[in-house]
Amino acid sequence: MALPGEDAHRKLAPLIRINELNNLDMSKLTPSQAGVMAIFYPGEDKQTRLVLILRKTYKGVHSNQVGFPGGRIEVEDKDLEETALRETEEEVGIHRNDIEVLKKLTKLYIPPSNFWVQPYLGILHKTPKMIPQETEVEAILEVKLSEFLNDQSMITENLSTYYANNIEVPAYKLNGHVVWGATGMMLSEIRELLLKI
Numbered sequence: 001m002a003l004p005g006e007d008a009h010r011k012l013a014p015l016i017r018i019n020e021l022n023n024l025d026m027s028k029l030t031p032s033q034a035g036v037m038a039i040f041y042p043g044e045d046k047q048t049r050l051v052l053i054l055r056k057t058y059k060g061v062h063s064n065q066v067g068f069p070g071g072r073i074e075v076e077d078k079d080l081e082e083t084a085l086r087e088t089e090e091e092v093g094i095h096r097n098d099i100e101v102l103k104k105l106t107k108l109y110i111p112p113s114n115f116w117v118q119p120y121l122g123i124l125h126k127t128p129k130m131i132p133q134e135t136e137v138e139a140i141l142e143v144k145l146s147e148f149l150n151d152q153s154m155i156t157e158n159l160s161t162y163y164a165n166n167i168e169v170p171a172y173k174l175n176g177h178v179v180w181g182a183t184g185m186m187l188s189e190i191r192e193l194l195l196k197i
Contacts (some may be wrong), residue, residue, distance in 0.1 A: 001196065003189065003193070004188075004189050004192040004193065005189065006106065008188045008189040008192045009108060009186070011188050012172075012180070013185055014170070014181075015167075015168075017181075024111070026109070029114065030114075031109060032072055032073075032113075032114060032115050033072070033080060033083075033118070034072050034073065034117045034118070035070050035071075035073065035082075035083035035087065035120065036068035036071075036084055036118070036186070037069050037070055037101075038050065038122065038187075038190055039069070039099060040123050041123065042125075043142065044127055047144050048144070048146075049142045049144055050142075050143045050145060050148060051068075051141070051142065051143075052141040052174065053066070053068070053091060053092060053137045053138075053139070053140055053141065054066055054140075056135070057138070065181065066141065066174075066177050067183045068119065069088040069094075070088065070091075071087040071090075071091075074086075081101060081104070084120050085099060085101070091133045091136060092128075092130045092132065093131035094130060098125075101120050101121070102122060104121075106189055107119070108182055108185060110182045117186075119189075130142075141174065141177065143174045147175075148172070148174060153172050153173055154170070155171050157171045157180065159180065169184075170184065171184050172187060
């Protein structure tokens with residue numbers, strides 16, 4: 001199945017981000033590389049769920065934001081898929097061998113942190129026992145697929161970030177958290193893929 005790609009990303013991108021991406025000269029940038037994993041699994045109640053994490057508060061552009069498990073590529077990783085699997089195991093305790101990677105999704109450039117992020121879609125065939133990484137993860141969010149696909153989860157929110165004050169952003173409201181920015185953009189592609197099935 002073809003990926004919805006950047007068209008899906010832009011549906012959840014703030015106008016300021018769309019303008020920024022339109023004016024970027026990628027040949028002048030040397031972004032870092034990262035891999036993240038979007039994992040669906042059966043919950044104890046037999047409902048399909050998605051794993052997201054709330055990051056700790058720290059001095060950085062993604063402090064206290066909701067994201068996917070994942071992170072920066074390390075020298076021992078053979079590729080970004082291995083990065084995403086390793087980081088997922090470290091951050092939420094899901095063993096990499098338990099994850100069936102279904103698809104590489106559309107990579108996304110994140111200007112505030114100068115990262116190219118490669119997302120992957122994966123599934124588990126059993127309910128995982130998850131443990132948040134003490135140093136990086138404030139909480140693990142187990143989002144019901146039904147909540148994610150519900151149109152009412154799509155909202156518009158006024159937010160202030162380190163680069164702009166009181167901007168209107170398209171977002172998701174999931175498990176009581178506002179999920180926006182790069183994570184929202186990646187979720188938009190995943191949502192469009194799921195709705196095609």
